[in-house]
Amino acid sequence: MRALTLHLKILITILVVLGISITAYQIFALGIPVTEDATDDLWNIDAKVEFVASSKDPVKIQMFVPPLNRDYVSLNESFISNNYGVSVNRVDGNRKVTWSARRVSGKQTLYYRLVLTKRYSGDKSKVKGPVFRDSIAVEGPEKIAAEALLAPIRQHSADVETFISETIKRVNNLNDDNVKLLLAGDPSTAHKAQVIELLLSIAHVPMEKVHTIRLVADQPQNPELWLRSFNGNDWLYFNPETGEQGLPSDRLLWWIGDEPMVTVDGGKKPNVTFSLNNSEMNAIRLAKLTDENTDANFLEYSLYGLPLQTQQTFMIMVMIPIGVLVILVLRNLIGLQTLGTFTPVLIALAFRETQLEFGIILFTVITALGLMLRSYLEHLKLQMLPRLSVVLTFVVILIAAISLFSHKLGLERGLSVALFPMVILTMTIERLSITWEERGGGHAMKVAIGTLFAATLAYLVMSIPELVYFVFTFPAVLLILVGFMLAMGRYRGYRLTELIRFKAFMKADS
Known part of the structure; x- marks a missing residue:
C-alpha cells in the first residue's frame, strides 16, 4: 500500500509539473497571450518618394527598404507606382527596391507601403559580424589629433562596449581642440559618426552605421542614425550623439551603411516623407498571420493548426474534462447524488445549443x-x-413534436431540442424509474434535481469564454486536471452532506 501511495504521488507530481512547464513555455517563451482579449500593435508605414524626372533620360530610382530580420515581420508590402517596373534585391545585408521607367518627365510620386508587427517566435538567430577591421588611412594633423584622443579612451575603457562609449563621449566634447580639428567645422551627426568610425578603426574595432525609423503614430519621421558593433556574441547599438547604448524597442532598422536612402538616375531632387499609424489586432489571429509569413511554425503543433471546423469541435471537447471535474467535486467532496458521472456532463453539452433556461424546461x-x-x-x-x-x-x-410546435409558434430555439442526446434521455428515464421503484419517488426526485443542478453548474463553468480560450490555447492544463483527479481518487474522507447528516452524532459525542 505504501509503495502504491508513493507511485501515485510521483505520477501526480509528474503530470502537474509537465502541465505547468508546457503551459509556462507557451506563455513566456512563445509569447502566446493568456487572454483572448489581448491585442498587439499593427504598424502601417507609408514612404512617399518624390523627385523630378528628366524628359530625356530613362529613370531609375533606388531606395532602401527594411530587411525585417531582427524583431519585426512583414504582413504586407506594396510598391505603388504608375508605369514603373519594380524589383527588389538584397545588397550587403540590405534590401533595395528599384523603380525604373523608359519615358517619364516632370514631378513624380512613388509610394512604398509596409504593414508589420513584432515577430512572435521562430528564427531570431543573430547575424554575426566582424570583430576586427583595418585602420582607415589618416596622415598629418588629423593622425596626431586621433592618437591624442585615443590615448585617454584606451585608459578609461575595459572592453569593446566601454571603448565605443568613451569614444562617442570624447567626440561629442566640442570644446576639445583635437575634436574641433577632426570635425573641421561640421558638427553634424553624420560627420561625428565618421570621426567615431575613424577612431575605432585605428583601434581595429569594427563599426557599422544603421539608419532607423521610430515607430510613433501621427508624427513626422526622419531616418535616425545609430552605430553598432559586434563584440563576438552580440550586436551593440549606440546613439552617436549621446552614447546611449541599446536600440530602443520602438526603432525599426531600415538600412545599414553610408549610402543615402534614395538615389536617382535620370532625375533630381529626391525626397522621402514618412507617415505612420498603428492599430490593434487580436493577438492569436496576429500570431497565426505571422506564422504564415515566416518559418516560425508558431502554432503548428497547437490546436489552432487544425481546420476551422475541427477547431470548433475541439473547443467543445477540451471543456468536457472541466465539466467532469465539476461533477467529481460535487459528488466526491459535496456528496451530491446524480445519475452517474457523465450523464450531467452530456446534458450540459446539450444546454450549449438550447441555452440554459429553455434546456431545463425541455429536459424536465x-x-x-x-x-x-x-x-x-x-x-x-x-x-x-x-x-x-x-x-x-x-x-x-416527443422531440419531433416539440420542434414542430415550436416552429409553428415562432420559437426557433425549440428546434435545438433535437440536439438533446436521445439515448441519454432514454437511459435517464429508465434509471429514474428504477430508482423510483427501488427507493421511492422522493429519492428519485432528489436524484433528478441533483442531476439537473450538476448539469446546470457544469454548463455554466464550461461556457466561461475566458476558460474556454485558456484550455483550448493551453491544453497542457488538462494534465494538471488529471493530476487533481488522481489525487481525489484516494480521498476517503467525509463529504459535505455527510457532515450535515451526522452533525447530531458529533454533538452527542462532544
Missing part, C-alpha cells in the same frame, strides 16, 4: 412524460430491451 418536460410512459409500460410486464426501445421511440416522437 421530456423526462416527466417519459417517466409516465415508463410507468405505464411497467404494467405490461415487458422485458428491458423492448421497453427501452419503446421509450427511445417515444422520446424521438
Whole structure:
C-alpha cells in the first residue's frame, strides 16, 4: 500500500509539473497571450518618394527598404507606382527596391507601403559580424589629433562596449581642440559618426552605421542614425550623439551603411516623407498571420493548426474534462447524488445549443412524460430491451413534436431540442424509474434535481469564454486536471452532506 501511495504521488507530481512547464513555455517563451482579449500593435508605414524626372533620360530610382530580420515581420508590402517596373534585391545585408521607367518627365510620386508587427517566435538567430577591421588611412594633423584622443579612451575603457562609449563621449566634447580639428567645422551627426568610425578603426574595432525609423503614430519621421558593433556574441547599438547604448524597442532598422536612402538616375531632387499609424489586432489571429509569413511554425503543433471546423469541435471537447471535474467535486467532496458521472456532463453539452433556461424546461418536460410512459409500460410486464426501445421511440416522437410546435409558434430555439442526446434521455428515464421503484419517488426526485443542478453548474463553468480560450490555447492544463483527479481518487474522507447528516452524532459525542 505504501509503495502504491508513493507511485501515485510521483505520477501526480509528474503530470502537474509537465502541465505547468508546457503551459509556462507557451506563455513566456512563445509569447502566446493568456487572454483572448489581448491585442498587439499593427504598424502601417507609408514612404512617399518624390523627385523630378528628366524628359530625356530613362529613370531609375533606388531606395532602401527594411530587411525585417531582427524583431519585426512583414504582413504586407506594396510598391505603388504608375508605369514603373519594380524589383527588389538584397545588397550587403540590405534590401533595395528599384523603380525604373523608359519615358517619364516632370514631378513624380512613388509610394512604398509596409504593414508589420513584432515577430512572435521562430528564427531570431543573430547575424554575426566582424570583430576586427583595418585602420582607415589618416596622415598629418588629423593622425596626431586621433592618437591624442585615443590615448585617454584606451585608459578609461575595459572592453569593446566601454571603448565605443568613451569614444562617442570624447567626440561629442566640442570644446576639445583635437575634436574641433577632426570635425573641421561640421558638427553634424553624420560627420561625428565618421570621426567615431575613424577612431575605432585605428583601434581595429569594427563599426557599422544603421539608419532607423521610430515607430510613433501621427508624427513626422526622419531616418535616425545609430552605430553598432559586434563584440563576438552580440550586436551593440549606440546613439552617436549621446552614447546611449541599446536600440530602443520602438526603432525599426531600415538600412545599414553610408549610402543615402534614395538615389536617382535620370532625375533630381529626391525626397522621402514618412507617415505612420498603428492599430490593434487580436493577438492569436496576429500570431497565426505571422506564422504564415515566416518559418516560425508558431502554432503548428497547437490546436489552432487544425481546420476551422475541427477547431470548433475541439473547443467543445477540451471543456468536457472541466465539466467532469465539476461533477467529481460535487459528488466526491459535496456528496451530491446524480445519475452517474457523465450523464450531467452530456446534458450540459446539450444546454450549449438550447441555452440554459429553455434546456431545463425541455429536459424536465421530456423526462416527466417519459417517466409516465415508463410507468405505464411497467404494467405490461415487458422485458428491458423492448421497453427501452419503446421509450427511445417515444422520446424521438416527443422531440419531433416539440420542434414542430415550436416552429409553428415562432420559437426557433425549440428546434435545438433535437440536439438533446436521445439515448441519454432514454437511459435517464429508465434509471429514474428504477430508482423510483427501488427507493421511492422522493429519492428519485432528489436524484433528478441533483442531476439537473450538476448539469446546470457544469454548463455554466464550461461556457466561461475566458476558460474556454485558456484550455483550448493551453491544453497542457488538462494534465494538471488529471493530476487533481488522481489525487481525489484516494480521498476517503467525509463529504459535505455527510457532515450535515451526522452533525447530531458529533454533538452527542462532544
